[in-house]
Amino acid sequence: MVFVGSDDQLTVPTAVKIVIAGGFGTGKTTMVASVSEIAPLRTEELLTEAGVHVDDLVGIEGKDTTTVALDFGRITINTKVVLYLFGTPGQNRFWFMWDELATGAIGAVVLVDTRRLDSSFPSIDFFEHRGIPFIVAVNCFDGSQLYTVDEVRHALDLDEAIPVLLCDARDRESSKAVLVGLIQHSMNRLAAV
Amino acid sequence: MTSREDWWYDEAAGPLVRPYAMVRGRTRPNAPDLHLVTQVRASSFASDQTSLTVEHREIMSLCARPLSVAEVAAYLDVPLVVVKVLLSDLIERGDVLVQTSTPQIPDRDLLQAVLDGVRGI
Ligand SMILES: Nc1nc2c(ncn2[C@@H]2O[C@H](COP(=O)(O)OP(=O)(O)O)[C@@H](O)[C@H]2O)c(=O)[nH]1
Ligand SMILES: [Mg+2]
Numbered sequence: 636m637v638f639v640g641s642d643d644q645l646t647v648p649t650a651v652k653i654v655i656a657g658g659f660g661t662g663k664t665t666m667v668a669s670v671s672e673i674a675p676l677r678t679e680e681l682l683t684e685a686g687v688h689v690d691d692l693v694g695i696e697g698k699d700t701t702t703v704a705l706d707f708g709r710i711t712i713n714t715k716v717v718l719y720l721f722g723t724p725g726q727n728r729f730w731f732m733w734d735e736l737a738t739g740a741i742g743a744v745v746l747v748d749t750r751r752l753d754s755s756f757p758s759i760d761f762f763e764h765r766g767i768p769f770i771v772a773v774n775c776f777d778g779s780q781l782y783t784v785d786e787v788r789h790a791l792d793l794d795e796a797i798p799v800l801l802c803d804a805r806d807r808e809s810s811k812a813v814l815v816g817l818i819q820h821s822m823n824r825l826a827a828v
Numbered sequence: 829m830t831s832r833e834d835w836w837y838d839e840a841a842g843p844l845v846r847p848y849a850m851v852r853g854r855t856r857p858n859a860p861d862l863h864l865v866t867q868v869r870a871s872s873f874a875s876d877q878t879s880l881t882v883e884h885r886e887i888m889s890l891c892a893r894p895l896s897v898a899e900v901a902a903y904l905d906v907p908l909v910v911v912k913v914l915l916s917d918l919i920e921r922g923d924v925l926v927q928t929s930t931p932q933i934p935d936r937d938l939l940q941a942v943l944d945g946v947r948g949i
Contacts, residue, residue, distance in 0.1 A: 647894045650866070652865050676903070678864075713941065718945065738863070738931050739933055818942055825935075
């Protein structure tokens with residue numbers, strides 16, 4: 636790894652990330668919170684009122700801006716590796732944020748709520764089109780497990796190779812199992828190429 | 829803690845006053861690529877900090893341990909675009925060290941380490 640500067644370079648860890656995506660209210664922030672070692676943090680990107688990403692502050696003085704918020708958490712893997720979990724901001728807007736989130740990511744978990752399966756379609760499209768490894772996690776809101784895994788797979792028109800897991804995003808072990816499922820899926824994809 | 833509305837949505841001054849003032853509208857001509865997860869850390873040979881702003885100094889103390897750009901922005905409670913300018917200042921001074929690579933898709937060994945790590949939490 637290359638650093639600007641020279642002193643004890645080894646003490647800066649390698650950062651990896653996983654994207655937690657899905658429709659509004661599917662449990663993204665809940666999942667980040669249940670596995671993160673810190674209370675989820677929130678960071679904001681600026682947009683102009685027209686929805687254009689502000690990546691330079693020159694010339695925007697006095698212009699109206701709005702913000703897009705990202706929730707994220709952290710898992711320190713060891714002294715050399717740190718994993719970040721990012722919940723995606725709203726679908727259909729803010730795709731520039733999704734691109735930044737997806738770059739170099741291990742992959743994505745697409746959360747779905749079976750009461751509103753269609754709310755996660757845009758997330759699935761996004762990762763499919765960009766060839767980013769993803770798995771689908773069905774967040775089982777109390778008593779709302781309306782469909783079997785196969786029915787969900789069919790309704791979402793998912794490739795056979797995409798794992799579909801059931802989970803409870805509030806539960807740490809359940810959310811851990813989802814992350815493990817995604818990492819294994821990414822490893823399998825790597826082995827396949 | 830003051831709520832962010834206290835300074836962020838200052839009715840008289842408009843929404844961008846504080847962050848704009850903090851970076852004085854400067855661009856970042858020689859800035860390294862700073863991504864959300866790019867790791868930054870204060871150098872143990874940091875220069876004299878008396879000329880630094882409060883925000884710069886706050887970053888220096890936050891980065892006593894390695895942190896991502898996103899974490900620095902969150903703890904400082906400023907938008908990412910602002911923290912990137914502030915970090916660039918410190919990097920230029922040699923006070924903050926940074927990973928210069930863009931995020932890479934992890935290789936098999938790294939994935940295995942992450943898998944073991946997640947299983948272990
Ligand atoms: N009953 C139940 N509620 C959940 C579950 N996951 C999330 N929630 C609730 O659903 C709401 C939306 O969750 P949130 O994580 O904010 O969704 P996000 O919009 O995807 O980030 C919150 O009130 C959560 O407490 C779950 O597995 N079961
Ligand atoms: Mg959320």
